[in-house]
Amino acid sequence: MTILVTGATGNIGSQVIKHLVDSGADVRALVRDPSKANFPASVAAVRGDFLDVDSCVPPSTVCLRFSF
Numbered sequence: 001m002t003i004l005v006t007g008a009t010g011n012i013g014s015q016v017i018k019h020l021v022d023s024g025a026d027v028r029a030l031v032r033d034p035s036k037a038n039f040p041a042s043v044a045a046v047r048g049d050f051l052d053v054d055s056c057v058p059p060s061t062v063c064l065r066f067s068f
Helices: 011-022 053-060
Strands: 002-005 026-031 044-047 065-067
Touching (some): 002 011
Parallel strands (some): 002 026
């Protein structure tokens, strides 16, 4: 299952990502600037911004569960 984590670069989001990766989940992280993301190699950083709703459509179409 692929899980999209929003707020992935924040204090809570980064801990959620760590827990999901440790659990073996396929994780995607919604970030404004993927070049600034610092995630484990298995995490896909996906560009998106809730202030630009159109930027959030592509990553959401490939995920089954969202974690806000």
